[in-house]
Amino acid sequence: MTALPLAFDAPRRGMPPRHLADLTPEQARAAVGELGQPAFRADQLARHFYRGVTDPAQMTDLPADAREALAGALLPGLLTPVRHLSADGGRTRKTLWRLHDGALVESVLMRYPDRATVCISSQAGCGMACPFCATGQGGLTRNLSAAEIIGQAVAAAAAMANGEIPGGPGRLSNVVFMGMGEPLANYARVRRTLDALLTPAPHGLGLSQRSVTVSTVGLVPAIRRLTEEGLNVTLAVSLHAPDDELRDTLVPVNTRWNVGAVIDAADDYARRTGRRYSVEYALIRDVNDQPQRADQLGRLLAGRLAHVNLIPLNPTPGSAWDASPLPAQREFVARLRAAGVATTVRDTRGQDIDGACGQLAAADRVGGVPSIAVATPGVEPTVSLGSEDSA
Ligand code: SAH
Numbered sequence: 001m002t003a004l005p006l007a008f009d010a011p012r013r014g015m016p017p018r019h020l021a022d023l024t025p026e027q028a029r030a031a032v033g034e035l036g037q038p039a040f041r042a043d044q045l046a047r048h049f050y051r052g053v054t055d056p057a058q059m060t061d062l063p064a065d066a067r068e069a070l071a072g073a074l075l076p077g078l079l080t081p082v083r084h085l086s087a088d089g090g091r092t093r094k095t096l097w098r099l100h101d102g103a104l105v106e107s108v109l110m111r112y113p114d115r116a117t118v119c120i121s122s123q124a125g126c127g128m129a130c131p132f133c134a135t136g137q138g139g140l141t142r143n144l145s146a147a148e149i150i151g152q153a154v155a156a157a158a159a160m161a162n163g164e165i166p167g168g169p170g171r172l173s174n175v176v177f178m179g180m181g182e183p184l185a186n187y188a189r190v191r192r193t194l195d196a197l198l199t200p201a202p203h204g205l206g207l208s209q210r211s212v213t214v215s216t217v218g219l220v221p222a223i224r225r226l227t228e229e230g231l232n233v234t235l236a237v238s239l240h241a242p243d244d245e246l247r248d249t250l251v252p253v254n255t256r257w258n259v260g261a262v263i264d265a266a267d268d269y270a271r272r273t274g275r276r277y278s279v280e281y282a283l284i285r286d287v288n289d290q291p292q293r294a295d296q297l298g299r300l301l302a303g304r305l306a307h308v309n310l311i312p313l314n315p316t317p318g319s320a321w322d323a324s325p326l327p328a329q330r331e332f333v334a335r336l337r338a339a340g341v342a343t344t345v346r347d348t349r350g351q352d353i354d355g356a357c358g359q360l361a362a363a364d365r366v367g368g369v370p371s372i373a374v375a376t377p378g379v380e381p382t383v384s385l386g387s388e389d390s391a
Contacts, residue, residue: 014099014101014103014141014142015142015143015145016076016078016099016100016101016145016147016148017076017078017100018031018074018076019074019075019076019078019145019146019147020042020045020046020049020074020075020147021049021146021147021150021151021154021192021196022145022146022147022189022192024192024195025042025043025046025199025203028042028045028046028074028203029042029043031073031074032045032070032074035069035070035073035074037066037070041062041066041070042074043202043203044059044061044062044202045059045062045070045071045074045075046202046203047201047202048075049075049154050154050157050196050201050202050203050204050205051158051161052154052155052157052158052161052162054075054077056068056070056071056072056075059071076100078099078100078145078147078148078151079097079098079099079148079151079152079155080097080098080099081095081096081097081098081155082096082097082098082104083095083096084096085353085355086353087349087350087351087352087353087355088110088349088350089166090165090166091110091111091112091165091166091167092108092109092110092111092349092350092353092355093108093109093159093164093165094106094107094108094109094350094353094354094355095107095108095109095152095155097152099124099144099148101142103124103141103142104124105121105123105124105144105148105152105179105180105181105360106121106179106180106355106360107119107120107121107152107155107156107179108179108349108350108355108360109156109159109160109165109172110349110350111160111165111166111167111170115173115174115211116156116160116165116170116171116172116173116174117173117174117175117176118152118153118156118157118172118174118175118176119176119178119179120149120152120153120156120175120176120177120179121144121149121152121179121180121181121360122143122144122149122177122179122180122181122182122183122186122189122190122193123140123141123142123143123144123180123181123182123183123185123186124140124141124142124143124144124180124181125138125139125140125141125142125180125181126138126139126140126180126181126182127139127140127182127185128182128185128217128251128252128253129252130217130238130240130250130251130252131249131250131319132240132250132282132284132313132316132319132321133316134316134317134354134359134360134361135180135181135360135361137316137318137361138361140181143181143185143186143189144181144186144189145189146189146190146192146193146196149189149190149193150192150193150196150197152179153172153175153193153196153197153205154205156172157171157172157205160172172205172207173207173211174207174211174212174213175197175207175211175212175213176212176213176215176236177190177213177214177215178213178215178236178357179360180360180361182216182217182219183214183215183216184214184216184217184219184222184223184226185219185222187222187225190214191229194212194214194231194233197212198212198231198233209231209232209233209234210232210233210234210275211234212233212234213233213234213235213236213278214226214233214234214235214236215236215237215238215278215280216235216236216237216238217238217251217253218237218238218239218251218253218254218257218261218262218265219253219257220257220261220262220264220265223235223237223262223265223266223269224265224268226269227265227268227269227272227273231273232273232274232275234275234277234278235266235269235270235273235275235277235278236277236278236279236280236309237262237263237266237277237278237279237280238251238280239251239259239262239279239280239281239297240280240281240282240284240288241259241288241293242259242293242296242297242299242300243259243293243296244258244259246287246288246293247259250284250287250288259300263300263301263304266279266306267304267305267306270304270305270306271305275305276305276306276307276342277305277306277307278306278307278308278309279297279301279306279307279308279309280309280311281297281308281309281310281311282310282311282312282313282357283310283311283312283313283323283324283328283329283332284313284321284322284323284324285313285321285322285323285324285325285328287321289324289328289329289332291331291332291335293332294331294332294335294336295335295339297336297339297341298335298336298338298339298340298341299339301336301339301341302339302340302341303340306341306342307341307342307343307344308336308341308342308343308344309343309344309345309346310329310332310333310343310344310345310346311345311346311348311357312324312329312345312346312348314348314351314356314357314359316359316361329345333345
């Protein structure tokens with residue numbers, strides 16, 4: 001039950017040096033001890049790291065002669081910002097990060113009136129090969145280390161705290177694993193990341209469980225493993241079709257764990273945690289947006305502890321697929337609601353900086369290709385048929 005199928009094991013090559021955030025607090029204290037320092041220095045280092053302090057000179061509570069050695073050994077810089085791209089008046093900010101081996105990943109920070117959400121990557125690339133997703137087209141480069149994943153959230157928290165996002169200094173409140181990669185295919189490191197997100201200072205960001213969302217294609221053994229962890233984070237399942245015939249083509253891993261198996265596992269998660277899960281459904285014109293599919297999805301989910309989060313497809317370069325037109329979206333929503341299924345439509349923040357769902361494909365855009373596309377005139381990027389989004 002605990003071992004994931006070999007097919008999802010990513011190459012180990014390229015993994016970065018060890019970092020404090022890869023370690024549990026106990027392991028961090030032991031590591032500091034091995035460097036000949038008292039264990040409480042681990043707490044001091046952690047406090048700096050989670051506050052986004054990177055310059056050892058600013059770590060003035062550490063003895064001057066030990067700062068460089070401690071920071072050098074346990075806080076190696078793992079994420080180098082290549083560029084930030086902003087949209088929505090600066091309230092959406094996408095960052096392209098370069099990792100120590102040259103791999104590129106992206107994260108997106110979105111500030112709303114009542115919260116700030118960062119969408120983080122768990123892998124460089126992705127091996128799940130969903131044909132409508134930009135990341136899926138490039139394949140998997142490697143898993144990110146826990147510290148590389150955590151670092152994206154820490155950077156977002158620091159950007160909020162430092163007032164880098166319009167609206168004044170604020171707090172990062174939400175994290176969604178909806179950037180590049182399949183988080184449950186990098187299970188152990190994502191598990192460590194969850195601890196770091198949820199643990200209060202100094203060894204974490206102290207977020208609440210309900211404001212952290214793990215999104216998966218539906219790796220059933222890993223969902224079951226997550227169910228056993230005793231966490232209450234929000235689970236999102238990327239369904240995209242109510243029937244196996246279509247889902248086999250949209251989410252290829254469906255041939256291994258089908259709709260019924262995924263829904264079963266998500267139901268068990270909901271039963272154990274008492275928290276409803278999200279069913280993610282990208283609405284693709286004439287592919288999965290037909291009224292009868294809405295009815296089928298409604299029948300599938302009625303009475304379950306689930307809600308549907310519809311995402312108008314963000315078209316990816318080179319794909320023939322397009323978002324469902326507004327009337328089709330409205331019809332889909334109406335039919336799901338008529339079936340008694342709670343349904344919302346995701347806003348598509350950051351679309352014009354390729355920062356919206358499924359558009360993160362960093363490798364395609366290095367080398368000088370302009371990154372900010374002009375928003376299509378007359379296209380309203382934010383569709384708001386529901387009362388909330390999933391963030
Ligand atoms: N591997 C995880 C996280 C992926 S991204 C997962 O599959 O859940 C988060 C969500 O964005 C997923 O539901 C994914 O299916 C969706 N998505 C991917 N490409 C998209 C696109 N082009 N338009 C809209 N949603 C997309």
